Amino acid sequence: MKKVIVLFVVIACLGAALYMGIGRRVAESPPPVIGQTQSVYQKMDGLSEDVYRLAKEGKYSEAKKQLAELGMLVAQAKPPKGLSLEAVNALTDTVIKAKRAFASVEAEPNRLIWHALQVRLTIDSLTHESEPLWKNYYNSYQEHINKMMLLVASRKQNEFARAFTQNLQLYQTLKPAMSIHTSAQNMEALYSVYSFLIQETRKQDYNWDGITNALEELNRQTQIIFLGKEQSTFGLGIPPQSPILIIALFASCIVSGLGYFAWKKYRAENEGRKRERDG
Template sequence: MTGKHNRRRLHIGMTVILLLPLLGGCGLMKSQHQQANQSVHQPSEQQRQQVKLLNETAEELYQRMQKGDVDGGRVVLQQISDQVTQLPFEGVTSVEGMNAFTETISQAKRVLTSVSADPGAGQVAAAKIRLAADALTHTSQPMWLQFYKQLQDDVDAVEQSAKTGNRSGLQDKVQHLEQHYSTVHPSLVISRPAEDVEKMDSLLTFVKSQSFGQQAPFRNVANAVPPMRQMLDKLFMKRETTAYLPYPEQQNPILWTIGLGSFILAALGFAGWRLSKKNGGLVPVRRGDESEYRQRS
């Protein structure tokens, strides 16, 4: 038995010795891969200057539209479009962020080139571009963080309308929430993981579909409010949270109970994993009056 035990220990020891170089190599490869990713995601000095110029041009567009100078706004918007085509986005934002920014510019062009250009719609379009350009420039303290209270107030108003059972009032509050959220949406896509933004998009789509649907929407909308608040907290870096989708009322209570139990277990497991990976959040720094860039209802 002793000889057999010694042979087993020798076998384990040899296995460990053989695995150590492989493990070290894997660690080295992982370290090199991380360093490569970090170098890829660091914008060059030329990119920083281009983004800075883009941000300044976006500010000029916003100021012109605030003054009602639609013709001047068209000229500046074309300058922004030209600057974007010359800006390599790799290292500045994700593919989703790049697409969101270019689509925002396209939407603004459609608004400003309309025969009967609406100055109010032009101001909103300019605000979206202004916030998006600032998100590219100031990755840690972007101006769109100042919209947190506005969106939370909108969610509170939606919840209150759902509690009172006022369908027309609920639809009105949901539209306000959608309008304000759309103002910062391009900036969110630029600054935050796409999956987090998609979760918030899904929640808002769910609430809107329920509010304008045929059946009584109030309980389902009320169920959606807590996860909406949690996702806003996560997107605005207020605190770590586990986001989940709201659930509509089910016809079969037994199946719903089983499904809910499974969901809770999955959510708890995901929350435990998030806690093990938890990092410190960002502290927003305000620059200017948030109301200046807030869309008027």
């Protein structure tokens, strides 16, 4: 039994050391470098943050000036290596539309904040490839899909239309940022789903079966785009580097080992008692 305890302690220590080592490497890893224009994109990132902050504070004229400077940098900067044509167009189009909104005579404050947020998320996606801000909206996106699924099941047409409108607004906000590091194929699949749902919500009578299929595809694409793969068989949404998952894996190894030693001990005791009875 002492050997089992020693083995348990050794495995636990190895697991803790491995996890601490992984966390240290992740913490010490430098941000991704984007060619020779890294300093330009870092400046763009700071400007986009200022634009969003100023817009939320109601300082629209100051935000407009920062946005104009950001627009000049976007026009002059060399696109990052590997960026698709669709992503380049999404980036420039987002900045251009935001500049037009801020130049409007009667611009709505909420609309300006929305454009500022869209610009912020898109620029951030250029400089933070591993953990961009737009991926923080995964839970909200998933909640929208779950809610729409329930409304489809209950055939509540008006409520579904409102829920879909909310999700569509979120999709339109994140779309430019998504396109930076999402394949054109996945973005096209997402566009097709939303095109179908938009058409259906304009009809008097919904094709509920078609909507159900579209939402299932939307859920699948959401897993791929936000998580980088389809939903895990664990069904818990735990990332591979999660300490919970690492601990669970080590625990399963320990339980298996303890179970094996317990079985051997039980078998040895049974054989001993049998020999005593035969003797």
